[in-house]
Amino acid sequence: MLQVTLDIFSGRPNPSWILDDEEAKEILKQVSNNRGIIATADSGYQGLGYRGIELELLSDEATETYNVPALFKIANGASLYESKALEIAERLISGMSNTTLRASGSDSVVDFSEDLQHQLLNHLGSLPTLDNSSQTDSNDLSIPEDIATKSVVTCQIERGAFNPNFWNNPAYIRANNCYNYAVNRRTNTFAQPGKATGRYPYPMECSSVTAAAMSDGARRRFDCLPESEKSRYLIALVVAPGADYHWYRSQKEGFWGHKPGRTAAKNVDNSGHVVLSPETCDRTSGFPSYTQFCGYFYRPNSIRVN
Numbered sequence: 001m002l003q004v005t006l007d008i009f010s011g012r013p014n015p016s017w018i019l020d021d022e023e024a025k026e027i028l029k030q031v032s033n034n035r036g037i038i039a040t041a042d043s044g045y046q047g048l049g050y051r052g053i054e055l056e057l058l059s060d061e062a063t064e065t066y067n068v069p070a071l072f073k074i075a076n077g078a079s080l081y082e083s084k085a086l087e088i089a090e091r092l093i094s095g096m097s098n099t100t101l102r103a104s105g106s107d108s109v110v111d112f113s114e115d116l117q118h119q120l121l122n123h124l125g126s127l128p129t130l131d132n133s134s135q136t137d138s139n140d141l142s143i144p145e146d147i148a149t150k151s152v153v154t155c156q157i158e159r160g161a162f163n164p165n166f167w168n169n170p171a172y173i174r175a176n177n178c179y180n181y182a183v184n185r186r187t188n189t190f191a192q193p194g195k196a197t198g199r200y201p202y203p204m205e206c207s208s209v210t211a212a213a214m215s216d217g218a219r220r221r222f223d224c225l226p227e228s229e230k231s232r233y234l235i236a237l238v239v240a241p242g243a244d245y246h247w248y249r250s251q252k253e254g255f256w257g258h259k260p261g262r263t264a265a266k267n268v269d270n271s272g273h274v275v276l277s278p279e280t281c282d283r284t285s286g287f288p289s290y291t292q293f294c295g296y297f298y299r300p301n302s303i304r305v306n
Contacts, residue, residue, distance in 0.1 A: 013103035044076030049286020052076025155224035181259035182247035196306035206294035229300035240288035
């Protein structure tokens with residue numbers, strides 16, 4: 001009756017599970033009695049890391065019984081009663097270990113360790129109860145010395161214009177992730193490095209995600225691609241150790257674009273500043289924290305993505 005999705009990852013599919021009837025009724029009753037905690041799916045914090053809990057009703061009967069939308073979010077920093085929303089979120093996350101977690105939108109099983117679960121609960125306990133959604137700093141548009149000067153001197157690359165509308169169309173936004181954006185392939189499969197070549201990135205660390213992307217056809221920076229591989233994009237990889245990965249792509253305007261999971265494509269970091277360098281931008285203030293910078297890579301036109 002009620003499907004729960006933890007919106008937390010950028011590259012990996014989010015974990016999703018279905019509550020049993022009794023638990024679903026209790027959660028929906030609490031939501032119905034505290035309607036101020038209901039937020040739309042695209043509101044609140046939209047950066048790297050935890051972005052709230054999505055609740056989806058699986059029967060139209062429940063919408064009438066509890067007078068709630070068929071799809072909504074809680075505890076994403078956008079409600080008027082965030083403390084109550086966080087209380088319900090902690091209850092749901094605490095119960096994750098009692099059920100089978102599936103990849104959002106598929107039947108494949110998702111691993112979410114108890115350690116990661118405990119860290120997330122600690123993170124929720126430290127969140128402010130006011131709206132903490134990030135805002136774009138429209139004045140921070142200064143462009144530093146060419147971010148890819150060395151690669152341009154050594155290897156020829158191309159940079160596309162920043163075009164977020166291509167990714168943020170409601171028909172595609174939830175089906176494509178940071179890897180789709182970085183390699184500029186809208187597959188609508190929530191693409192995974194190495195999936196096309198049978199090399200899934202596990203465990204979540206620089207070496208394994210790098211190997212998976214390179215099996216798809218990516219090359220390390222300064223390992224030049226031929227003219228036949230146009231357009232050759234400069235991309236960058238970061239990792240939240242043991243949890244997730246995230247990719248950025250260099251844009252012709254001089255900044256970097258990225259797409260955190262099912263959220264909108266953007267050119268700002270967790271602090272709302274334009275991403276002028278994936279090495280130094282704010283990618284660690286959320287949870288999980290993407291603390292490891294793994295390096296720069298080239299994306300060839302012939303890259304295989306699934």
